[in-house]
Amino acid sequence: MSSTEYVTFNIGGQTFGTSVLEVHDVFKAVSITPVPMARPEIAGVLNLRGRIVTAIDARARLGLQRKTGIRKNAMAIGVERNGESFGLIIDSVGEVMRLEDADLEQNPVNLDPVWASVSKGVHKLGDKLLIAMDIDRMLRLDSGDDLAAA
Amino acid sequence: MDDLLSEFLTETAESLETIDTELVRFESQPNDKATLNNIFRLVHTIKGTCGFLALPRLEAVAHAGETLLGKFRDGALEVTPAAVTLVLESIDQIKALLEHLEAEGSEPEGEDSELIGRLELAAEGGLTGGSKPVETPQVTVISELDVDDEEDEVEDSIPEGIDPERWDAALGRELRPGEVSLAELEAAFNSVEGPEDIMPPAAAAASAVAKPAVSDVAAPMEKTSLSNQSIRVNVEVLEDLMTMVSELVLTRNQLMQMVRALEDSEFKAPLQRLSNITAELQEGVMKTRMQPIGSAWKKLPRIVRDTNQDLGKKIDLVMEGEATELDRQVLELIKDPLTHMIRNSCDHGIEKPADRVAAGKPENGTIHLRAYHEGGHIIIEVSDDGAGLNTDRIREKAVEKGVVDAAEAQVMTEAQIHRMIFAPGFSTAASITNISGRGVGMDVVKTNIELIGGAIDLRAKRGEGTTFLIKIPLTLAIISALIVGVGEERFALPQLSVVELVRTGSDREHRVELISDTQVLRLRDRLLPLVALSDILSTGEPSGEPVVDDDGNAFVVVMQVGDTRFGLVVDEVFDTEEIVVKPLARALSGLAQYSGATILGDGAVILILDPNGVAREVAGMDSAAQAAARAEAEAHSARDAKISLLLFRAGGADPMACPLSLVTRLEELNASDFERSSAGTVVQYRGRLMPLVHAAGNHMLATEGKQPILVFNQGDTVIGVAVDEILDIVHEEMKIELTDMTPGILGTAVLKGKATQVVDVAHHLSSASGDWASTIQSKPGHAKKRRVLLVEKHPFFRNMLSPLLQAAGYEVVEAQSDDDAVELLNSDMEFDAVLADVDTSNVGPNRLAEAIEANSKVMNAARFGLSARNDADPTPLGMSLPKSDRQGLLMALEHALKTRGDAA
Structure with missing residues (x-):
């Protein structure tokens, strides 16, 4: 039976998880430079060890109310796509857990379409649900523009 | 793709580029053994390697090409353009095959027996025909033959022309003196110069490779020893190095900042050393990215040569400063624009040999390509000694394509007109040729150059040629930037x-002023539109507020982007820094305002503004910027198209206007002083009787109170035109948009945003005083009405000058264009004077002068140029008079006619 090791994180009270293989690093973003005129999902750009990383506000992406002060202090998951670095701004990061792929349930049909579009499925944990996030889709914006791909 | 194959592709692509250049040189100097050897060796290497990598189709083509080249080398065939074309064709085929190979990893299906056959026949033709040159028609015939040789047949046929001792059956090809063993072949294979070759000496050596008389066998060996000094490095490795050095520089800066804060640190000395080394390292790595510009020019001789063939022109290409180095990224980006410009010069610039001879120029046109460093930039000059630019045609075309409107085009200077070839969608090519004129023109070139932070300008002189100047930065990786x-x-x-930084303030030298609701900066007699960076980026409060606060204190960064100059208002100005440009993620690349991001010494990421994008935003903002920019542009280019107009009201609420220059005085007279007679109303004015008319009909004349009067003065006569109210004086460009049939009204123009009727002064002059026109006419010696030819394209000036002249007693014949005028001059009509607009073109006056001289009936006519400017230069038509000075115009005309009359 195959299983996936998940990095779990919290966005707006909801637990999400994504495969550890997808995640480059988890870091604290202390200074995000906003990019005026950019779409709201883009929180700005930041310097991660000499690389310029585009920060995506996960709350804005999921249509949740945005948190203030993320520019000065935020947790982010670093992912690489097509040679570009992205930082997904999340509320907090949780533990790493291994879950059986067979236990992954389909998205409930009444899930918010935006959420459904970035969810691979749902894992039932003891006291909460974990949404398996599709990072690729997460970096793809509504208008069909793809953040990562050309 | 396997490594060997990819290396082969890189090698071969480079060799082929060299061959193009070499072949063209070879064609012009067929006796240059060294060049021929060089070409031969390169083709041979390609062929040999193809055999090694089992690429039969490529090998066959290269082989056939080599055979023909071999004949040249042995002197068995004479070098002709047709033969060289054939060789070039085989090179093109090799390129096509390589492209496919690169894309698919395998040779394409099919065969090249037709081409090989032709190459073969060309080689054979030389054999059968002895040393008789292969002439162009001969090759044409050959190409029509249906040759369907199979490869093996081709190979079988080779030994006929080849020393059998050199025929190597095992390899399936003949051995050439340049080829000794596989080991040496490989040595040659590894030695060809690449674009990443770093060391300038090696690069110089590569470009000079044809110069020493390289003997057959020694050639590959010499080359090897030379090029052992350089190695081939993957571009990615260099890019990574560059990135890492950039980061090292940033880290160093951070450390320096930290240590600077410490009083007496033991780190100071080692840090200083680290700093120096870092700087040197940075410089060294920068150098690895540099390449001589000559590598971007390699294609050009071939292009010129092909054009010569296609268009039957004779063009020499002279290249100077090939060793000038610049960043390879920049190099890649200017390749295409340069190619396009050379094509343009060949196609449109240089005339056909016959035309050149007719123009008294040498038959061979020359295109000069020069590159040199100038203050952190590279200047590339592309100049030709061709026909220059046809200002009239560009103007016509620009108007036709709606780039500018007709009136604007009339008053633009020649240089401004020339620059319009950079306007989007502009292409002057009358006919679409194979070479250029496909609709994508100089605007693409301009855009591409501006994209890399460069600029392009041109100088052109009719009949003498055109020079394009391109200024590009040395590198894109590190730029000097102002942090705001x-x-x-x-x-x-x-x-x-x-351009500069200006601190404004009400108590300072530079003040911010208001034009309606928009703010502009008056800077040394130029008006600068002001825009706030916060508005462009929508960071601050929503706009609507003035850009600069009430006390006018602001930092203004004066920016120049292309032709646009504007002031960018920022809150603070920090310092200038050398910054490393890093690209933004693709998700952000849609934002034209930014060209990238950088990391500052303190570790913060900041965005780099793209001046072009910002300028576009400025242009797009329907605000201060635009209004002032327009005002500025007009003030500059069309200063004299504007005239002062007197706005008044007469017989209605709508404003009316007449040119202020026609009005002698504005008066307010008592209506009680008006005296009515059977001939009309008169008033005593300055001791004389002045006839009075009302602009809207004489019944409107006031009977009591004050009556505003416009006084017109003509010769000895004065006339008063009464109006209801004088409103304003405006300085605007007047474009009569609707003509009016009502007597006394010229038409309707939009002035100050309102439809305004323009009054025909001449009508009032004649209606007010029956003897008005006769005042001058009745002067002794002028019994006959004199006829004046007025050549004026601009309807407004025609409408203004024609009544003026008529009122002064001349019969006026109007011509709207030079063509019409010449026709009139060639007709039987007699003219006493010719007045022609000289602003529009330089050619017009010449043509008119010639036409006048040619017709005995008008030979004696007085001639004047008319200009909107006060300081226009004399033309072949003689003195230029300003259009606005009607009194001076009439006096000059009167005087000239009198002198002429006396002389006659």
């Missing part, structure tokens, strides 16, 4: 576009 602050954020502005 808006709110809490900082942004980098490339120094290249920053």
